[in-house]
Structure formats: C-alpha cells, structure tokens
Amino acid sequence: MASPDEHDGAELLFPLWRVTRIRNASVYEISKTIPNVRVYGDAQSLSVGDTVTVKGRFRANDAAVLAHERIDHPHRKAKGLLSIGALLIAGIAAPRFFGIRNRRVVIRG
Amino acid sequence: MADLITHGAAAVALKAAYRGAMVPVFVLGTLAPDLFSRVPAIGLGYVHVHLVALPAWLTHGWQPLHQPFGLVVLAYLMAMMFEAHVRQRVFANLAGGMALHYGIDLLQDHHGVGYLVGFPFWSGSFEFAVMGSEATVWWAVPLALVAGGLAWIRSKQPNPPHD
Numbered sequence: 001m002a003s004p005d006e007h008d009g010a011e012l013l014f015p016l017w018r019v020t021r022i023r024n025a026s027v028y029e030i031s032k033t034i035p036n037v038r039v040y041g042d043a044q045s046l047s048v049g050d051t052v053t054v055k056g057r058f059r060a061n062d063a064a065v066l067a068h069e070r071i072d073h074p075h076r077k078a079k080g081l082l083s084i085g086a087l088l089i090a091g092i093a094a095p096r097f098f099g100i101r102n103r104r105v106v107i108r109g
Numbered sequence: 110m111a112d113l114i115t116h117g118a119a120a121v122a123l124k125a126a127y128r129g130a131m132v133p134v135f136v137l138g139t140l141a142p143d144l145f146s147r148v149p150a151i152g153l154g155y156v157h158v159h160l161v162a163l164p165a166w167l168t169h170g171w172q173p174l175h176q177p178f179g180l181v182v183l184a185y186l187m188a189m190m191f192e193a194h195v196r197q198r199v200f201a202n203l204a205g206g207m208a209l210h211y212g213i214d215l216l217q218d219h220h221g222v223g224y225l226v227g228f229p230f231w232s233g234s235f236e237f238a239v240m241g242s243e244a245t246v247w248w249a250v251p252l253a254l255v256a257g258g259l260a261w262i263r264s265k266q267p268n269p270p271h272d
Contacts, residue, residue, distance in 0.1 A: 013222060079246050080112075082250075083112045
C-alpha cells in the first residue's frame with residue numbers, strides 16, 4: 001500500500017493466498033499479488049505451500065494483518081493437479097479434433 | 110473456478126445428453142475461460158512472488174477473460190480463427206461452453222469475493238455460494254467416467270447430431 005496509515009484498521013480479505021513462511025506459532029506470511037504479507041493469527045497446522053483464505057484487519061505501524069478468521073483449502077493442490085491433467089488431455093487430443101488449413105482452424109471428424 | 114476435469118466432463122455430458130454436434134468446440138469453450146485467464150495469471154503470479162516483481166496489469170490483466178463480457182469478445186476472436194462457413198456455429202458453441210463454465214463457477218463460495226459478472230459496466234460481484242471452491246475435486250473423476258460412458262453410448266446411436 002502506498003499510504004498505509006490511511007488504511008489502518010481496514011477490514012481485508014485474502015482469498016486463496018499461499019503460505020510462504022511460518023515465523024512462529026502465531027505469525028505467518030502469505031503471498032499472492034503482494035509478496036510476503038505478515039499475518040498475526042494461529043499458524044498451527046499450517047505449512048509453507050498451503051492455501052488459505054484470511055480475513056483480518058490491517059495494522060499500519062508494521063504493515064501486518066491481524067487475522068480473525070482463517071479458512072484452509074487442503075484440496076487446492078488436488079484441484080490444481082486435476083486441472084493440469086485436463087489441460088494435458090486436451091492438448092494431446094487437440095490434433096485429433098482440430099487442424100490448420102489455409103491459415104484457418106478446421107474441425108476434424 | 111472449478112477444476113477443469115469437472116468443466117470438461119460437464120460439457121461432454123451435456124452435449125451427449127442432447128446429442129449435440131461440435132463437441133470439441135463446446136469443450137474448448139468450456140476450458141477457454143481458465144485457459145486464457147487463470148493459467149497466465151497463476152503462472153505470472155508465481156513469477157511475481159518467487160522470481161521477479163511484475164506490474165499489476167500483467168498479473169491481473171487477464172481477469173476480464175473470466176467475465177461474461179470478456180468471454181463474448183474472446184469467443185468472437187476465437188471464432189474468427191475458423192473457416193468462414195462455420196464461424197456462427199463455432200461462436201455459438203464456444204459461447205455455450207463458456208456459459209456452462211461460468212454457471213458452474215457461480216455455484217462456488219469464495220467467502221465474500223464473488224465474480225464480477227457485469228464488468229466493465231457494473232462493479233458489483235455475485236455468486237450463488239452453494240458449494241466450496243474445492244468441492245468438485247471429489248466428483249471430478251466419477252463425472253468424467255459418466256460423461257465418457259454417455260458419449261460412447263450416444264456415439265453408437267444412429268440419430269444425426271445437431272447444434
């Protein structure tokens with residue numbers, strides 16, 4: 001944030017952010033569009049690489065978030081793997097169903 | 110977004126249910142929202158967090174391609190890549206697949222952050238929030254098997270497909 005003091009106490013929501021560092025049992029960092037946002041909240045049962053949604057208030061003096069709710073997304077990796085699998089299948093199957101003729105896409109079959 | 114196995118299987122199952130034609134185009138349409146918005150956003154987001162800072166437009170600029178207005182534009186541009194005599198049917202199938210994708214995504218609950226369904230004309234967000242954002246993980250593979258079976262059964266029937 002360019003002017004953190006103006007947003008002191010603001011209610012923030014961090015949907016589907018990745019845990020990038022565990023400082024101790026009550027402080028961790030999350031990243032997505034902003035790298036390494038410090039969060040004060042229960043870090044127990046968290047691991048680096050987990051995906052979480054965090055609701056909390058912004059504290060300007062140390063640019064941290066005081067979390068009052070954390071929603072874990074333990075199946076996020078499985079979801080990602082399923083999607084990667086689907087893209088691989090689609091990529092392999094694409095030449096069976098689509099081709100190029102005269103610089104235009106044609107539908108086969 | 111739901112996982113892409115679920116999106117693809119739902120598209121195949123729907124087309125098989127009414128024996129629709131242009132199944133690959135419809136499936137392409139249902140994969141396109143994530144392919145053209147989520148994939149680059151996630152990839153460049155990873156670069157931004159772990160490798161080198163990128164400008165916000167590069168990590169966020171793909172979002173309109175996962176919103177209705179942007180998807181209509183995307184369907185039009187994709188249809189223009191096909192031969193002229195099939196463009197209208199391709200556009201309809203791409204848009205239909207995208208609508209199916211969006212309909213499934215709108216069922217999800219993102220804890221207060223819905224989809225910008227009216228961008229760029231309305232800044233509000235919306236979602237039905239009837240299932241978690243990872244709920245589809247459990248039925249993705251069974252749904253794919255059902256969709257594959259349904260498509261196989263339909264392929265054995267003599268009736269000609271239609272759009």
